[in-house]
Amino acid sequence: MIIEAQCDSLLLVAANYSKSIITLKRQLNEANRANSELKETAKEREAPGLKITFIAFIVGVAAGIVLTNLIRKIWQKVF
Incomplete structure (x- = not known):
């Protein structure tokens, strides 16, 4: 992600958004991993x-x- 800004407050907002995006991507990866683990255990417990x-x-x-x-x-x- 490339952001160019002249104002300090705009740079801070962009940096906060960048951190939020990184955090959300990490949480999404963890949720996907947990979901795949649940699917595997569900397959093991089939009737x-x-x-x-x-x-x-x-x-x-x-x-x-x-x-x-x-x-x-x-x-x-x-x-």
């Missing part, structure tokens, strides 16, 4: 996919079959 849901369903069905067979065998011994 389980269809594959995991299918596996859980199959395990549940298998557990139900095993328990049903065990209960039948136990009741056959009782009666």
Whole structure:
């Protein structure tokens, strides 16, 4: 940024604006960095996919079959 001024007060205003621009750019970079980190952690915490849901369903069905067979065998011994 190049500023030419003849008045001292105008130079001070321009210097203040220059400092403000530098500060705002730094804050914007930090915010962008934090936003990208949040996106990365959000991707890591995504809900389980269809594959995991299918596996859980199959395990549940298998557990139900095993328990049903065990209960039948136990009741056959009782009666």
